[in-house]
Amino acid sequence: SSNGIRGLAVMFKAMDRNGDKNLDPTEFKYAMRDYGVKISDLEVSAIVKYFDKDRNGKISFDEFLRAIRGELNER
Numbered sequence: 892s893s894n895g896i897r898g899l900a901v902m903f904k905a906m907d908r909n910g911d912k913n914l915d916p917t918e919f920k921y922a923m924r925d926y927g928v929k930i931s932d933l934e935v936s937a938i939v940k941y942f943d944k945d946r947n948g949k950i951s952f953d954e955f956l957r958a959i960r961g962e963l964n965e966r
Contacts, residue, residue: 913949
């Protein structure tokens, strides 16, 4: 729903510490730590690589949203 997407946008903005509208690996790692998820640098690299479809080394909100929600059906 739109409230869910809005909530994710607020969460993403809070994780984006430098305000560039992307999450770099360091921001992602510390954001996960803030949410109680401890992950290694190797795991961070794998996750960022999975989310980062344009291969710029960062996760945009659109990439984040697409990875979380999956593909939409035709309807």
